[in-house]
Amino acid sequence: MLTLPPLLFALQGSESYAVRVAQRLGCQLARHEERDYEDGEHKCRPLDPVNGREVVVFHALYGDGRQSANDKLCRLLFFCGALKDAGARQVVVVAPYLCYGRKDRRSQPQDPTITRYxxxxFEASGVDRLITLEVHNPAAFDNAFRMPAWNLQCAELFAEHFAPLVGDAELVAVSPDSGGIKRTEQFRQALERQLGRSVGSALMEKHRADTTLTGTLLVGDVCNKIAIVFDDLISTGETLKHAGNACRKAGAGRLFAAATHGLFTTGSQLFDPPIFEHIAITDTVPPFRLPPDCVTRQLQVLDSTALIATFLAENGAFDCV
Structure with missing residues (x-):
């Protein structure tokens, strides 16, 4: 019996990303319906038959002007439940940006661990597998999910971007805090593979009390070198600023930054005044909070859809990428 390829669905707000993945896989998005009711409730249902099929659902769970992260999460869960009720054999969720990844431990008495919730x-809604990009804490992510869940890392993607820009200059990969050491080390190793030479490393001291950042110690030599501050996400941008200013003070020759998810919750504050020659992010979250001229001059947005398409092709029923 011929095995049918998976059906790909994309909920409202994630269509553009999913279409680009589907194009790489040589297929089109399946049809579905989303309806909003007067009291704020909603429903989503597939319009193409899903009985006995493997189904892939795309939804990036960041808040925007239309829906909060909570709204998107709720819609995704309900839609996955509807797919299972309609007979879907397997439901795979692709969440390029996964919400609540930063609330993964108790920092105060009686704190919630929302990543686990x-x-x-997801498990209660019948989701069989989850694929996401660059979670905040890989260990907490691995421990939270009992179903198969994959965290695809973007170190190689950023290394491919920066390698042609640095020439023969000495290069240092900078972690903006102790929690990002392993992530930055993966990026450093990816740069070494791309360049075929050694790349240094540095670590910025950071302590946070509510919204205040402190810490002045920069471990590692960045003087007269190209420094690239590497993180998983940009929210207010204060962490990147903190590390970037320390690198400038320590004599860095050129300064760049990179992060997979660009939330930019305070708008263009990170770029006023600009510290970095440019900041590289991926397309998991569109930079909708930034003015267009800021995106054009200060930002480089990298296409991450090949990572998703390749993973689906290697672990699903697709013939090509």
């Missing part, structure tokens, strides 16, 4: 929601 989100994992339970």
């Amino acid at each position: 989100v994992a339970a929601f």
